Amino acid sequence: MSAPTPAADAPQPSLVSSLTRTLLAAVVLVWALGTVLVAWYVNYQIQHNFDFELSESAHRQLFAAPMYIPAAGEEIPAVMHEPPDTVHDAPLLLQLRDLQGRVLVRTAAAPETGWTSQLAEGFSDTHNYRVFTLYDPAKQLWLQMADTREERREASRNTLSGLVLLLLLILPVLAFIIRWVARRQLRSLGDIQEQIQARNGRNLEPLRTTHYPLELAQVGLGVNLLLDRLQEALNVERSLAANAAHELRTPLASVRLRLHTAIDQAEASAAASVPLSEAKAALQALETLSHRTERLLQLSRAEAGDTARFAPLDLVQLAGTLAQEFWQQPRALKRLDWIAPEGHEPVWVLGDIDSLAIALRNLLDNALTHTQAAVELSVERSPQPALVVRDHGPGVPTAQLPHILERHVRADSQRLGYGLGMSIVGSIVQKHGARLELRSPLEDGSQGLEVRLKFASLSAPTAG
Template sequence: MNPFARASGPSMTRRLIFSITAMMALLWLLAVGLGLVVMEEEYAEMFDGTLQDTAERLVPLVVDDLEHRGMLAEPDDNRPGTAPQQLQTGNSSGDREYLIYQVRDASGRVLIRSHDAPEQAFETPLKAGFWKNTTYQFYTATDESAKVFIQVADAFENREEALREGAIALFLPLALLIPVSGIAIWLVVRRAVQPVGELRRQIETKDGGNMEPVDASILPRELQPIATSVNLLMTRLRTALDAEREFTSNSAHELRTPIAGALAQTQMLISELRDPANRHRAGQIEASLTRLSHLAEKLLQLSRAEAGIGIAEKSVDLSLVLDMVLTDFWRGMNEPQRLILNRTEGAKLTGPFSEDAFAIVLRNLIENALVHGRPGEPVEVFLENGGPVRIVNGADLMSEGELATIRKRFSRGKTEATGSGLGLSIVERLLGQMGGKLVLASPADGRKDRFEARVELPKTV
């Protein structure tokens, strides 16, 4: 597991915040909508009541005024000059009237009208009660003895305006309340799910090099069973890994001594034999023992890699490790000029990494380049300031499938050279613990052929 890798997928926190905020906003909008329905009904009752009260209050006042003016005529009064006259009230303020009215006699003639009332008589029938058309709501009040009808009208536009202003007054606060509530929900949810994030971070750090139990004491009651189950699983896994590592390490250690002794005896036997056939057979035994010794060495390195030795607490200069490893190779090579270091002047590679783990990585990659590269062609090691470390050797072009194959444990490419097929597995395991990665390229960067192994480590500040 790479501790530097970030989890992918939808966020539970984000989904929870969005869902709660959306549900709350939907409920608020629904409540406002229902409130507007109720408000419309209440407005209708209120306006109708005002309309009726106004008409009924005007009846005695209008009748008294008409009698005082002598404008009320008997039904059989047909004398010339006594026909009723149409009067108009004034509106000194100049504002539009919300309620308009007309005073009509039994014949439908308009006797008095308000300032904004039309000169023509309303289309309303001369009958007491409510009546409406597409524009107005009317109420007709009458005095039966005087045969006078007071018709008061209220435009539906007034009611729609009042309802619209009420809706704006309800919706405007939501425009501020919803984002503020969303921020409050975000803060509350983030605080509530913080233990889940802490548990996730603790589990993310668990791998072959970190098998410490999860601290369940800081978790809420709902998450403690999960932490307990994880700890039980980690205990069983740690036991199994420890047994595997111990077996691998012990096997490698136990094999090294008898193999070394058998190899030494075989070499002495070869020096004493004179018969070519016997010397050939003894040479085959020597080669087999050498391969077995190499395999035991790789198993020991694999055991150390599985133990998680890649991370160190303090920062070190890995360029010094590179110099030491190259010096060891040069001393043991028959043709040291074949291994070339191309290092930028003053280049360093620093970070909180294990020097031992980095040395194992370099030894495996350089050894692979020397053993599996074209005989006689140079092996070049490149280091620029801050990395990466590139190791390039002569080789035929390889396909993506072949590059993927050689990464597998105990897998080898098309080569006649001896090997165990464990080198790249050990390298990738250690680099994974160091937060880096191994990149294989064919052809090499900037070349038409050759093979390149590139070690990329995370940048440090």
């Protein structure tokens, strides 16, 4: 059982889009991880700076603290004022406490009660404050300074918000840059794709792999090896067909000649050792085999594009010559009509006269063989040069028209040739860059089949 294939209408993501999404996701992930690490480090530095400033301020205030202590008999002030030269972003939080832990004086922003129940030098944390404590043994005073924890958290939040905002602002720019870089770097992949699509049975030239990245150059070299093998296989096939057809022509001609002689002698003699019907049937079979052998040889030549010699040629002269050739056959003498353009003016195209003669000969032979009706051969000048072969036979069903050019396909059970004749025509038309059009029934609605070969216009060649 074959593996299920994706739906035909399912959109295929481009490599540029896939790379952009993958790289952008990876960058965002790394950036987010880096942001977390940077935020942690910055928060650590913020806390360290806050602690340093708190410690430094505490040591400065310790030297100035005695001026706030009242002399004997003076009233202890409830709130002390900050020195005039003290500059803070927030109100100074300071308490002076005695050995029993009572708050002697404090700044206006400091609470009335002590921050900590027990006094010890160094940093300590409460629910709302970060406290630094110093002891003055000379005055036997404890000095405590504090920062609010909310102030520290706000500083950390502002820093982290800045980092995240920067990421969000740069993210669209980063996505555009990644997509632009991916598209630019993968441009050579599209070039290789175009080269591969241009290759067919008549164009197996190696791909250009210069100026490509190493990986794409290796892919191109692999495709070139495959093209070389295909070229070799096609050469073997064409050589086999050409050699087989060529080798069969001579013995077939000899057998046909002997059968013709035997039939002539049998018809002249009353006593024939072989019945005439058997001899004629054998001759008909040989005629058919000779016809197919000739078609194989023509097909091999038609597909060997390197043997073609393109030059300006006159379609009127070509068609007239082929009409004269077919009029030598009894079956075509009264059925083939040659309709030349008005004034018999030349109609010039660029082509290989031998190949086009083979194509036109096959079209006429098919029309005369497959029908018993009239056959018309004409050349059109406008809107573009064209060779037209039209028969008035039963025609071909519309559904079968696309399959006429396939090899080994008959339009019906009565037709001979296994489709080689039209396949030869298709190969020659493609080699000339022309267009082949099939119509059945005819344009006026009557039955029949029309084959039209359209060519690019060519101005009349100049002499010498």
